[in-house]
Amino acid sequence: DTEVTQTPKHLVMGMTNKKSLKCEQHMGHRAMYWYKQKAKKPPELMFVYSYEKLSINESVPSRFSPECPNSSLLNLHLHALQPEDSALYLCASSQDPGGPHNEQFFGPGTRLTVL
């Protein structure tokens, strides 16, 4: 299984809602990532988890809260988002948290719209 899955595929939420994005991989990878991608822009790194511990937080606003319940799952909890947070949210995983040479496998993304 060389797949990263993400749910939901699409999400529409109001600014007062609380929602969560879910990411799952069963490749035994020990690093997992959240990226944000605005239209016609490259992915921007948000968070990195290494061995289920948060290792990188790219100064992301606290209305985004990541969680790694186990080595296969990664969640992104959303609360009080702004319309400018509307984007494609991509999850990725790689085998070795300490190795920049490891390929990152990407999921298909969650298209988030904040009204």
Next chain:
Amino acid sequence: AQSVTQPDIHITVSEGASLELRCNYSYGATPYLFWYVQSPGQGLQLLLKYFSGDTLVQGIKGFEAEFKRSQSSFNLRKPSVHWSDAAEYFCAVGGMEYGNKLVFGAGTILRVKS
């Protein structure tokens, strides 16, 4: 800090023609270089990667890339483009001192005309 420049925002080629997408990087040490492809609304798929060794790297879907340290470049090539290659292509650079962090270029949108 590492950075990546993809000078071409859009490229249009005829089906069957050859393709070269440009990528220039800035990084002080040995870079780890990647090319990813993204179809509209989809995730990214790795085409190929370079870490060391042979500077000509073969990837999936008939793509190849050549690492040229003297020019700080890692250009992507394909000898004959297919209509299904139409997508957005991202070059990315990583390095040992930055751990898992990849920096992506702005991307090049490839259009294929029949």
